[in-house]
Amino acid sequence: MRSIHSRVPATLLSCCAVATLGAAGGAPAATTAAAPEAVATQLRDAATAGHNIAYQWVSELTTRFGPRPAGSVNERQAAEWAAARFKALGFENVRIESFPVTAWVRGTDSARISAPLAQPLVVAALGESPPTPAAGLEGEVVMYPSLTALKAAAAGTLTGKIALVTRHMVRTQDGEGYSAAVDARVDGPAEAARHGAIAFMLRSVGTDSHRLPHTGTTGYTDGKVPIPAFALSPPDAEQIERLAALGESVRVHLNSSASYVHDAHSQNVIGEVRGRERPEEVVLLGAHLDSWDQGTGAVDDGTGTAIITAAAKLIRDADHRPRRTVRVVLYGSEEVAQPGPPGGAFGGHAYADHHKAELAQHVLAGESDTGADRVYQLTVPPAVSDGEFAQMALRVLTPIGILAAARPSRDFGTDVDPSVEAGVPGFALAQDASRYFDIHHTPDDTLDKVDRAQLDQNVAAWAAFVWLAADSDVDFRAHPTAPGH
Numbered sequence: 407m408r409s410i411h412s413r414v415p416a417t418l419l420s421c422c423a424v425a426t427l428g429a430a431g432g433a434p435a436a437t438t439a440a441a442p443e444a445v446a447t448q449l450r451d452a453a454t455a456g457h458n459i460a461y462q463w464v465s466e467l468t469t470r471f472g473p474r475p476a477g478s479v480n481e482r483q484a485a486e487w488a489a490a491r492f493k494a495l496g497f498e499n500v501r502i503e504s505f506p507v508t509a510w511v512r513g514t515d516s517a518r519i520s521a522p523l524a525q526p527l528v529v530a531a532l533g534e535s536p537p538t539p540a541a542g543l544e545g546e547v548v549m550y551p552s553l554t555a556l557k558a559a560a561a562g563t564l565t566g567k568i569a570l571v572t573r574h575m576v577r578t579q580d581g582e583g584y585s586a587a588v589d590a591r592v593d594g595p596a597e598a599a600r601h602g603a604i605a606f607m608l609r610s611v612g613t614d615s616h617r618l619p620h621t622g623t624t625g626y627t628d629g630k631v632p633i634p635a636f637a638l639s640p641p642d643a644e645q646i647e648r649l650a651a652l653g654e655s656v657r658v659h660l661n662s663s664a665s666y667v668h669d670a671h672s673q674n675v676i677g678e679v680r681g682r683e684r685p686e687e688v689v690l691l692g693a694h695l696d697s698w699d700q701g702t703g704a705v706d707d708g709t710g711t712a713i714i715t716a717a718a719k720l721i722r723d724a725d726h727r728p729r730r731t732v733r734v735v736l737y738g739s740e741e742v743a744q745p746g747p748p749g750g751a752f753g754g755h756a757y758a759d760h761h762k763a764e765l766a767q768h769v770l771a772g773e774s775d776t777g778a779d780r781v782y783q784l785t786v787p788p789a790v791s792d793g794e795f796a797q798m799a800l801r802v803l804t805p806i807g808i809l810a811a812a813r814p815s816r817d818f819g820t821d822v823d824p825s826v827e828a829g830v831p832g833f834a835l836a837q838d839a840s841r842y843f844d845i846h847h848t849p850d851d852t853l854d855k856v857d858r859a860q861l862d863q864n865v866a867a868w869a870a871f872v873w874l875a876a877d878s879d880v881d882f883r884a885h886p887t888a889p890g891h
């Protein structure tokens with residue numbers, strides 16, 4: 407659509423060429439395919455050495471398009487750019503699949519303590535949250551240590567008041583602290599409304615102590631968020647807690663001019679490296695192209711799109727194709743994903759619906775959506791966790807710091823979960839989430855946070871593992887004790 411799509415920088419095309427993948431030991435490329443483990447090892451080493459396009463991809467994506475909220479012009483133009491790049495990188499069957507969404511537009515948001523004395527607060531309206539009246543709204547704050555405590559509040563406790571959930575998020579390597587705290591963001595507004603509240607606030611779900619609140623999606627009731635809802639930066643939440651502890655009744659004034667665009671569209675971008683023997687069998691690689699509106703969506707999830715695209719490009723440039731097809735899907739509208747209808751129109755559902763007939767031949771699916779810090783753990787489907795495939799994968803991945811997961815996983819990522827729920831086996835290359843939730847969903851999610859060495863390690867892990875899966879004929883669905891295994 408614009409001239410930016412017509413030319414691809416030489417770096418994006420050439421930096422990832424991998425020399426002499428045909429055979430180990432410097433011998434000339436043979437006509438027969440090299441052993442999968444040898445190719446995977448060479449892809450790993452090329453990516454680790456920086457011969458991959460991931461950093462250029464995320465740099466250009468976040469610089470050209472900035473934030474990419476679901477249903478926005480920025481998201482659509484980023485998708486058109488990505489499709490053009492896919493073609494220039496040599497991917498096949500490149501297409502954009504659109505689906506309708508209701509876009510949410512933040513407008514302006516602000517807050518202040520209005521009594522006992524005026525003090526400014528730093529807030530961010532939660533995604534899909536309705537606006538306040540133009541003059542704002544004001545009420546007494548009632549605090550709860552958790553969503554559970556809010557749910558247990560007596561009927562009528564919050565009539566005309568503002569609920570505040572003060573729960574802290576715990577920093578962990580596996581991101582479990584997020585899962586434990588995010589329920590208040592998703593279900594808090596509806597619970598507060600049920601108790602008569604005029605607005606909902608929570609200590610923002612993050613591990614930082616900056617005055618940068620973390621936005622994020624909230625749950626719908628009957629298709630909409632019932633009352634205005636805000637994330638409060640951690641120091642601001644603590645300020646209110648201390649004031650209340652001094653015996654003061656705290657009143658807060660909230661303002662949001664959020665709005666909706668009901669006839670918007672989002673889209674999934676798809677490209678493939680076609681398999682040489684079983685092209686109908688698909689290894690699915692997912693990440694999401696949309697982002698929240700305040701930063702530039704660098705670590706959530708620009709880097710994910712960069713990692714899987716760079717891995718597929720390394721596979722594309724190997725001396726021979728893998729047996730199976732590698733399909734890259736850059737999903738749209740992930741951030742506003744809701745668990746089930748209504749409001750379930752997001753890229754993961756759109757893909758699983760549109761490709762329902764093909765899912766039986768999707769042999770494996772995985773997603774990169776926890777930033778760009780190093781991969782530390784591999785999870786494979788239970789069917790293969792004790793077999794030669796897993797051992798081979800770990801021989802290739804352990805030298806770059808990746809160990810086997812102790813337990814099977816059921817959560818492979820918001821984008822691919824609808825496909826996994828439809829029966830596609832999932833794999834996970836779990837990333838170190840220790841610092842991810844300092845910046846996720848904040849204005850601070852920008853390119854400078856990306857550690858290039860760790861980004862390269864991610865590409866190495868994805869390229870090597872996906873090569874092994876795609877160049878195999880392993881049945882990841884099979885039960886480990888089934889005949890023939």
Ligand SMILES: [Zn+2]
Binds near residue numbers: 707
């Ligand atoms: Zn994400």
